[in-house]
Each structure stands twice: as structure tokens, then as C-alpha cells.
Amino acid sequence: MGHRRLTRRTIEKYPEDQLFTFSVGGMRPFGELAFEILGMGLPSLIGVVTGEWRKAEDIHLKDIKSKAQLLERWDDATKELENLWKKVTPELLQKEDVAFGQWPGINYSLLLYVIDNEIHHRGQGFVYLRALGIEPPHFWER
Amino acid sequence: MGHRRLTRRTIEKYPEDQLFTFSVGGMRPFGELAFEILGMGLPSLIGVVTGEWRKAEDIHLKDIKSKAQLLERWDDATKELENLWKKVTPELLQKEDVAFGQWPGINYSLLLYVIDNEIHHRGQGFVYLRALGIEPPHFWER
Numbered sequence: 638m639g640h641r642r643l644t645r646r647t648i649e650k651y652p653e654d655q656l657f658t659f660s661v662g663g664m665r666p667f668g669e670l671a672f673e674i675l676g677m678g679l680p681s682l683i684g685v686v687t688g689e690w691r692k693a694e695d696i697h698l699k700d701i702k703s704k705a706q707l708l709e710r711w712d713d714a715t716k717e718l719e720n721l722w723k724k725v726t727p728e729l730l731q732k733e734d735v736a737f738g739q740w741p742g743i744n745y746s747l748l749l750y751v752i753d754n755e756i757h758h759r760g761q762g763f764v765y766l767r768a769l770g771i772e773p774p775h776f777w778e779r
Numbered sequence: 780m781g782h783r784r785l786t787r788r789t790i791e792k793y794p795e796d797q798l799f800t801f802s803v804g805g806m807r808p809f810g811e812l813a814f815e816i817l818g819m820g821l822p823s824l825i826g827v828v829t830g831e832w833r834k835a836e837d838i839h840l841k842d843i844k845s846k847a848q849l850l851e852r853w854d855d856a857t858k859e860l861e862n863l864w865k866k867v868t869p870e871l872l873q874k875e876d877v878a879f880g881q882w883p884g885i886n887y888s889l890l891l892y893v894i895d896n897e898i899h900h901r902g903q904g905f906v907y908l909r910a911l912g913i914e915p916p917h918f919w920e921r
Contacts, residue, residue, distance in 0.1 A: 640895075661906050661909065661910050662801055662906060662907075662908075662909025662910035662911075662912075663909060664909050744829075745836065750919075752783075753898050754918070756895050756899050756902070757898050757899075757901070757902040757905075757918060758902065759899070759900030759902070760898070760899040760900065760901070760903045761902045761903065761905065761906050762802040762908040763899075763903065763907075764803050764806065764903050764907075765807060766804075766806060767803065767804025767806050768803050768804035769805075775901060776896070777892075
């Protein structure tokens with residue numbers, strides 16, 4: 638949740654007209670990296686808890702066209718994550734599953750991968766902000 | 780250890796003449812971000828295991844002047860981390876301490892912070908590589 642709050646603050650720092658257009662070195666803009674984070678976070682926890690693996694395409698991220706819509710979707714997913722987390726038991730975390738029907742592994746390892754991926758792409762979003770002359774949020778503030 | 784291997788591969792991708800000079804948006808070059816990672820990783824684990832908190836300055840990172848020296852120091856620290864990790868017990872991970880005499884917290888939380896910080900800065904190193912026209916290593920390969 639601390640990481641989600643920090644990523645939310647990172648999205649907020651972007652000027653509307655740069656969020657889905659600006660990038661460095663031919664990479665994806667931060668708005669698209671946020672789509673990837675949204676497409677992995679909640680769908681992974683749903684998969685871990687229910688055993689049903691929803692594809693990122695099924696949650697229609699491409700319908701998001703503005704910063705306000707992105708933040709709204711972000712907050713909705715955060716609420717769902719908070720509710721679902723109550724159902725996560727130590728046994729469930731140690732359970733093996735095949736994430737999204739493709740990646741076999743232990744659930745806790747999948748969830749750490751998803752968080753690592755968010756940190757990784759958010760760090761990239763920090764560089765874009767610096768390249769735009771905007772100070773990113775504090776990494777240590779969660 | 781998977782993250783350390785990936786960060787090592789990231790260092791390896793840098794041309795010698797860009798490692799300590801190139802950056803984006805006025806940020807620190809990747810060589811300096813690697814100093815930060817080196818200054819936090821092993822010193823934090825030493826602190827957790829022994830209760831002695833060594834400052835980053837004390838490990839003389841500024842003596843490192845080349846990519847070869849950086850990789851050598853990286854590998855030395857990796858070996859020490861592997862050895863020290865054998866002394867980490869569940870009880871030690873749950874213990875409270877004041878990291879580096881400054882940051883109170885629970886040991887596992889500190890260690891996760893250190894790993895998160897490595898992921899964060901390595902992600903930034905990926906952007907620099909892209910800006911240099913160099914393909915970064917695969918994030919999922921550990």
C-alpha cells in the first residue's frame with residue numbers, strides 16, 4: 638500500500654499533456670507503464686485468492702484517456718486490493734499456482750514480482766519527471 | 780541474489796566511458812547509483828546480523844574508478860552477503876533496531892527497503908541505457 642501511494646503521487650506529478658506522450662529513449666510513456674502496473678496488481682491478487690486469472694485486456698485499460706480517469710481507476714483497484722488482502726492467508730502465500738495460466742510459481746513469489754515490477758517502472762517514471770524538470774515525490778515517503 | 784545478478788548485468792551493459800558520466804535530467808550517473816546500492820546492501824545486512832552499523836563513507840566507494848573495479852567490489856560484497864545471510868534467523872528479521880543509528884524499524888522492513896531501493900535505481904539505469912541506444916538486460920531474468 639505504501640508503494641501504491643507513492644506510485645499514485647508519481648502519476649499526480651505528471652502534467653496532463655505529458656502523461657501519455659512523454660518518454661525517454663523510445664520507451665513507453667509513464668501512463669502506459671501505469672497501465673502495466675494496473676494490469677498486473679489487482680489481477681494477480683484476484684488470481685492468488687480465487688484461482689481465476691483475468692487477463693489485462695479484460696479490464697479495458699485502453700479506455701483510460703486522462704489523468705483523472707487513471708487516478709480514479711487506480712483508487713478503485715486500491716480499494717479492491719485492500720478488501721482482497723483480508724483473504725490472504727500464510728497457506729495461500731505458500732501455495733503453488735500457474736499465474737495467468739502461463740507462469741508456474743509460488744504465490745508469494747508472484748506477488749513480490751508484481752511489486753518489484755511496480756517499483757522498477759515507477760523509478761523510470763522518476764527519470765521522465767526529472768527530464769521534464771519536475772521533482773519526483775520522495776522515494777522514502779510511503 | 781536474483782536482483783543482485785540483474786543489477787550486475789545492468790552495470791556490465793554500460794560502456795566504460797558512460798558509466799560514471801552519463802545521466803538523464805541532471806540525475807546521478809549509474810555508477811554513482813551503484814555506489815548507493817553498494818553502500819546500503821552489505822552495510823545493512825552487517826548491521827542486522829551484528830548490530831554494528833557501518834557508514835557508507837567507511838567502505839571507500841569513491842576509490843572505485845572503473846567498471847572493472849566496480850564489478851570486483853560488487854562480487855566481493857555479493858560473497859559477503861551470501862555468507863552473512865546464513866546467520867539470518869526469523870527472530871533476527873523480526874527484531875527492532877535503529878539502522879545506522881538513525882532509522883528505527885524492524886529488520887525485515889529495512890532489508891526490503893534496501894532491495895526496493897536497488898530495484899528503483901536499477902530501473903533508472905535502464906532508462907539511461909535506452910537513452911544511450913543500448914538494450915537493458917531482461918527484468919524477469921534473475
